[in-house]
Amino acid sequence: MKNPPLQLQFYTKADCPLCDEAKIELKKIETKLSFISVEEIDITKNIGLFSKYKLLIPMLEMDGKQLFVHRINSRKIIWQLRWSRIWSYLTKR
Numbered sequence: 001m002k003n004p005p006l007q008l009q010f011y012t013k014a015d016c017p018l019c020d021e022a023k024i025e026l027k028k029i030e031t032k033l034s035f036i037s038v039e040e041i042d043i044t045k046n047i048g049l050f051s052k053y054k055l056l057i058p059m060l061e062m063d064g065k066q067l068f069v070h071r072i073n074s075r076k077i078i079w080q081l082r083w084s085r086i087w088s089y090l091t092k093r
Contacts, residue, residue, distance in 0.1 A: 003092070005037040006084055008067070011059045013044045022058040022072045029078060035085050 010026060012019040026038055043049040043057060053059060060067040060077070062084065067077055 003035070003085070003089060005035050006062060006081060006088075008036055008038045009061045010038050010040045011043055011049070011053045011057050011061070012040060013042055013057060016057060018070055019058040022060070022068075025072045025074050025077075026060070029074060029081075033078065033081055036081055 010022070012023065023040075030036060030038060038060075041049065043053045056069050058072070059069045060072070062081075067080055
């Protein structure tokens, strides 16, 4: 049985150069790791999200845990995601 993809939330907004950089890196990561699914969330479409994340974007979360804020480190993210995938596989046995 195949494990479902890891669900990631990418908080972003328009006119954000750091968000644009992070988005490019996340696309590269998605092509390398077939077991992830990234949901892009525009914080300007929800006042609650905007209030919570306006000073933290871009930000990537998985299961409520921040994987990065402001600057993405692709190597670290890939390592974290691979480890999470292995851990989820081992704990389901």
